[in-house]
Amino acid sequence: MRTEELMLKTKCSPKIAVIGCGYVGLPLFIEFSKVLDDVVGFDVDQGRITALRGGVDCNGEFGDKILLNLTGRLESDASELMDRDVYIITVPTPVNENNKPDLSCLLSATRLVGEVMKTGTCVVYESTVYPGCIREVCLPLLEQVSGLKVGSDFLLGFSPERINPGDKQHTISTIVKVVSGIDEKSLVNISNLYKLIVRDVCLSSSIEVAEAAKLLENIQRDVNIALMNEIWSCLTRLDISTDEVLRVASTKWNFIKFHPGLVGGHCIAVDPYYLIEKAQEKGIVLPLVKQARVTNESIIFSLYRRILQILQFPYEGKRVLIKGLSFKPNVTDLRNSKVPALKILLEEVGVLVDVYDPLVSREQAKEAFNIDLSRIEEVSSVDYNLVVSPYDLSITTNP
Known part of the structure; x- marks a missing residue:
């Protein structure tokens, strides 16, 4: 699939994988599962996936009525990530004991996606990072592992999460979603993707602007x-x-x-x-x-x-x-x-x-x-x- 063709597919029913099913990834997985036919929620924590399959969210954000009636699949097996059109990475980005950015989870998720992505794939990051991280750190790793080139082979963007735990008013479907892309094709496609689940989208002129806005x-x-x-x-x-x-x-x-x-x-x-x-x-x-x-x-x-x-x-x-x-x-x-x-x-x-x-x-x-x-x-x-x-x-x- 050529990247130009993804725009049409996004308007239909792309196959999505949400990487990380915590405070950010789980609500995203739930919202996409409401409107798309084939959505996978992936987490390396098998215990987390088992609990969610059983209707238990230890974070207390979602009850069993929602979790047990999802059309999407919750998985901890990386083989279930094959043949996806879109990968949305929502893993934690904490700091270490010296208050330095800890990108270990982000880099692991990037390598994982790089190993399974194909030509025509769209990769979106939601994890909070410093300005330049997606372009300077994540993109080279994606290209290295996948053997693909951004722009000609795959789309790339950043849409910073705005999850507020415990807030039932400002949810994904009601907030303005910031969207940015590595190029115009990426920006348009990712914008169309999020419009499936949000009321309003704010387009950022660059990934770096969106990264900085999230921090601000x-x-x-x-x-x-x-x-x-x-x-x-x-x-x-x-x-x-x-x-x-x-x-x-x-x-x-x-x-x-x-x-x-x-x-x-x-x-x-x-x-x-x-x-x-x-x-x-x-x-x-x-x-x-x-x-x-x-x-x-x-x-x-x-x-x-x-x-x-x-x-x-x-x-x-x-x-x-x-x-x-x-x-x-x-x-x-x-x-x-x-x-x-x-x-x-x-x-x-x-x-x-x-x-x-x-x-x-x-x-x-x-x-x-x-x-x-x-x-x-x-x-x-x-x-x-x-x-x-x-x-x-x-x-x-x-x-």
Whole structure:
């Protein structure tokens, strides 16, 4: 199949494979399964695939009624990826212990696709990367492994994910989908593809613009939350209510209302490091972006000191309840949650700490952080000296 012919096929019923069935890939697989005849959702985690086939999404985003009635196939066998027209790569792109981009999953997925793709294939990346990564890293690897050439043999593009775990309003079908391509043919074809499942598409002039736009979306939030965390630290020492200040300030017509809080998750706490790394490579300094990361990573110590100030010495035997273990409210996602670190800090000075989160399973909490959620079946704040909400840094005291 020539690349020119893919445009017509995309308007009909292309065979699609979504590589990675996590927070990003699973909803994408589900949406395409609703409108196309042959969609494969692939993940190297066989346990994940087995659970999804049984109607269980450990992320808590989809119920069994949806999962057990899918027309698409969930697979962990790479042989099921043969003879696909479109490959959409949605694997994680985290950072390592030194906050450097970890592209290992992305490169593995790229090699996998390169081994099975054929002439006429369209490859789309949704994983968050730094500007230039798709063109400079992924494309050469795809060409090397496949023996094909972009433009003449296959199409290539980038459409950054905008999944917000726990958000039932801003879903794939309702948001604007950013689309970019290595060339005009790729851009048109990929745009037509996503129009099958989304209401609106925003065309980017280049892959690099789309890559940078994705990073900016999350860096903007990181910087603004860092500002609010800094203000919270100041106002608490001045014995002024941050909530009240926000209420009053937000009456101004152009005030943008952000809130303080611990910053975790796979996006806001990670993506800035991808731009920082690329900037450093080119000798560019991003002091504000860097400082926002420092501020948001260190706010846990400000919260810790505030808790100790309220508890007053001696701390041994005093009880604190932390309401929430996941990285944000109403989700089961534990990635980069700061709560375990706060718990450890408090326990080191003798404070007795319980964590309550009704959405997170006991098994998840135990496996990820060795936290026993089963210790408290029902929360009674009167049993604790303090109740702490890590999501807005609020602290409630009991006499």
